[in-house]
Amino acid sequence: MNIVTFTKRVPVTQEEELRITGDGAAVDLSKLPFKVNDWDNYAVEEAVRIVEKVGGSVTAVAMGDAESDEVLRRAIAMGAKDGFLVRIARAIQDPFARAALISNFIKNENVPFDVIFTGVQSEDDQFGSVGGILAALLKLPYSSMVIGIDKVESDHMVIRRELEGGLQERVRISLPCILSIQSGINEPRYVSIMGIRKASKVERKVFQGNAYEAGVGAMIDTVKWVYPPRKKGAMMLSGELDEVCKNLVGILKEKGVYQ
Amino acid sequence: MSYALVVAEVRRGVFEERNLDSFGLSSLLGKEIVLVVPDGPYSFNERLADTIVKVKAGEEVFLNPLNLVDIIEQVMNGRGKPDCIVFTHSSSGMESAPYVAGTFGLPVVTDVSAINKDEGVFYKSYYSDKIFGEFKCTGQGPWVLTVRSGSFKDAAAEKADAAKVEYIEGVAASDKRVFLEYVEEEKTEIDITKAEFLLSVGRGVGNKDEIPTYEELAGMLKATLSGSRPVIDKMWLPKPRQVGTSGKTVKPKVYLAMGISGAFQHIAGMKDSDCIIAINKDAGAPIFQYAHFGVIADMHKVRDKLKDMLKS
Numbered sequence: 370m371n372i373v374t375f376t377k378r379v380p381v382t383q384e385e386e387l388r389i390t391g392d393g394a395a396v397d398l399s400k401l402p403f404k405v406n407d408w409d410n411y412a413v414e415e416a417v418r419i420v421e422k423v424g425g426s427v428t429a430v431a432m433g434d435a436e437s438d439e440v441l442r443r444a445i446a447m448g449a450k451d452g453f454l455v456r457i458a459r460a461i462q463d464p465f466a467r468a469a470l471i472s473n474f475i476k477n478e479n480v481p482f483d484v485i486f487t488g489v490q491s492e493d494d495q496f497g498s499v500g501g502i503l504a505a506l507l508k509l510p511y512s513s514m515v516i517g518i519d520k521v522e523s524d525h526m527v528i529r530r531e532l533e534g535g536l537q538e539r540v541r542i543s544l545p546c547i548l549s550i551q552s553g554i555n556e557p558r559y560v561s562i563m564g565i566r567k568a569s570k571v572e573r574k575v576f577q578g579n580a581y582e583a584g585v586g587a588m589i590d591t592v593k594w595v596y597p598p599r600k601k602g603a604m605m606l607s608g609e610l611d612e613v614c615k616n617l618v619g620i621l622k623e624k625g626v627y628q
Numbered sequence: 629m630s631y632a633l634v635v636a637e638v639r640r641g642v643f644e645e646r647n648l649d650s651f652g653l654s655s656l657l658g659k660e661i662v663l664v665v666p667d668g669p670y671s672f673n674e675r676l677a678d679t680i681v682k683v684k685a686g687e688e689v690f691l692n693p694l695n696l697v698d699i700i701e702q703v704m705n706g707r708g709k710p711d712c713i714v715f716t717h718s719s720s721g722m723e724s725a726p727y728v729a730g731t732f733g734l735p736v737v738t739d740v741s742a743i744n745k746d747e748g749v750f751y752k753s754y755y756s757d758k759i760f761g762e763f764k765c766t767g768q769g770p771w772v773l774t775v776r777s778g779s780f781k782d783a784a785a786e787k788a789d790a791a792k793v794e795y796i797e798g799v800a801a802s803d804k805r806v807f808l809e810y811v812e813e814e815k816t817e818i819d820i821t822k823a824e825f826l827l828s829v830g831r832g833v834g835n836k837d838e839i840p841t842y843e844e845l846a847g848m849l850k851a852t853l854s855g856s857r858p859v860i861d862k863m864w865l866p867k868p869r870q871v872g873t874s875g876k877t878v879k880p881k882v883y884l885a886m887g888i889s890g891a892f893q894h895i896a897g898m899k900d901s902d903c904i905i906a907i908n909k910d911a912g913a914p915i916f917q918y919a920h921f922g923v924i925a926d927m928h929k930v931r932d933k934l935k936d937m938l939k940s
């Protein structure tokens with residue numbers, strides 16, 4: 370089983386105040402640390418586990434600037450055989466354009482695969498779209514939100530998709546296919562700095578993204594960044610921790626959940 | 629004709645309530661609404677659509693993106709292209725919309741939660757709601773959109789006339805992807821939907837070893853411990869304790885969220901709680917927009933202080 374798995378480098382924004390610059394032209398990410406997209410980490414792990422069981426190999430692919438090599442090394446440290454970096458000068462916002470470029474890359478370079486994994490979504494843009502568009506462009510069956518792979522055969526898989534409220538559906542899908550992997554499908558292995566250092570000895574192939582731009586036009590014209598609309602918001606409890614906690618307990622008593 | 633094609637989300641005989649957001653967005657855009665839905669005993673307000681196209685296929689066939697592209701093709705046949713094709717931003721819409729966009733070569737924007745009709749722009753969330761992206765809809769349509777649940781439902785408007793009903797007689801169901809069965813979640817003793825007081829921890833809890841200390845705090849407060857998705861994904865708490873769209877929808881008297889940022893999939897599962905208290909060290913965490921009370925602090929320090937106070 371040859372599995373191609375996509376892995377994207379994303380900024381860590383959870384604890385950061387994000388600033389918009391240039392009158393909406395950009396979001397300042399210059400001071401942020403970066404990491405692997407959480408969903409892609411699960412996808413790489415799932416790919417490696419399948420190959421460990423049934424044989425074959427995992428190829429990790431990242432599209433981005435030279436720094437994206439970092440997530441490829443990480444994937445190799447987890448068990449991927451090799452890593453391809455499709456270099457692009459700047460991030461492509463439109464998921465259609467991104468998927469179209471990836472589709473050209475896969476076709477032009479004859480990248481062999483039985484299955485392609487993506488994550489359910491990128492943490493930064495949250496489009497959740499690249500896998501589905503790519504499947505349509507490559508004319509392959511697709512399933513998103515895969516939370517379990519129950520059976521792997523040479524010509525099909527039996528998977529579980531996550532629906533709402535804890536419900537799942539079991540689906541049979543023919544190979545080759547594209548699956549988007551949901552977080553929680555497995556417990557990704559720990560990757561040590563040593564492991565990543567060792568992985569950097571494995572050669573990563575670099576491809577120039579502009580070679581795959583035929584027919585890749587962005588479908589979304591203008592992007593401007595704005596701060597989200599503010600709601601009424603919370604009443605903030607401030608002061609010394611002591612006082613804050615007293616207030617908290619007071620609220621719990623008033624609401625009748627604590628005596 | 630200028631119309632919005634609304635693709636219904638139905639699941640196990642239920643016409644999902646979040647379809648109202650698709651109607652609402654289409655109404656705001658001032659479009660005639662063509663609804664496509666499997667033919668079955670679904671109950672919904674048929675007055676919200678101008679035309680209802682009923683597809684003679686089971687819902688599992690309908691919900692399969694490989695079949696849906698054929699269905700949409702049939703709806704467009706004779707009628708012409710819509711201005712937009714609208715899906716719910718859910719397990720089915722998130723799956724089908726990109727596949728439909730890819731198949732027909734259409735622009736797609738997912739998780740749309742606001743529009744400015746006069747300027748012709750859509751807004752979608754980036755970075756877990758810290759920033760919104762604004763998209764001008766000037767490109768060649770139809771636009772494929774998925775709509776965030778709760779964003780537009782109030783704008784869903786009844787039409788003056790009863791909807792016209794049409795039928796699609798059949799679909800060539802793909803054999804490359806086939807529905808087998810539903811798998812239910814295991815039942816457990818603790819049902820977080822019944823709790824009056826939930827203490828809910830998110831990724832901010834840091835690591836597994838901290839979980840017992842929050843169990844302890846929950847015990848002292850007579851609260852039930854629940855969590856956001858990352859905590860369940862990491863198996864620090866069992867799946868039935870997950871709050872959110874893919875977990876449980878809860879409505880306790882008090883929902884005390886510690887180290888949870890407030891992604892919409894989480895908010896959707898707890899926003900109707902009587903009282904929401906959020907503790908987060910990031911003053912810009914979106915959860916403070918939904919909470920009644922907020923504390924900007926390190927959750928561990930609050931935990932320790934609360935424990936000290938409750939002991940004495």
Ligand SMILES: Cc1cc2nc3c(=O)[nH]c(=O)nc-3n(C[C@H](O)[C@H](O)[C@H](O)COP(=O)(O)OP(=O)(O)OC[C@H]3O[C@@H](n4cnc5c(N)ncnc54)[C@H](O)[C@@H]3O)c2cc1C
Pocket residue numbers: 383384489490514756829830831832833855856857858859870871872873874875876886887888889890891892893894897907908909910913925926927928
């Ligand atoms: C299809 C789909 C379904 C999903 N379903 C669900 C669902 O059902 N439920 C759900 O919860 N999510 C769900 N998600 C995931 C959701 O999008 C978010 O990724 C998730 O809710 C984030 O969880 P979090 O807030 O705990 O983590 P993060 O977003 O990482 O936030 C952690 C927060 O903790 C704060 N923090 C860190 N350290 C401390 C500290 N010491 N003290 C105080 N605060 C601290 C940070 O400032 C941050 O705000 C779903 C996603 C998808 C795509």
Ligand SMILES: Nc1ncnc2c1ncn2[C@@H]1O[C@H](COP(=O)(O)O)[C@@H](O)[C@H]1O
Pocket residue numbers: 375376377378406408409430431432433464467486487488489490491492494495496497498499500
């Ligand atoms: N620049 C990229 N490099 C590698 N993979 C990507 C990239 N963009 C998107 N993907 C893959 O597509 C998935 C969905 O992305 P998105 O549609 O942007 O939410 C991600 O989880 C990745 O697996």
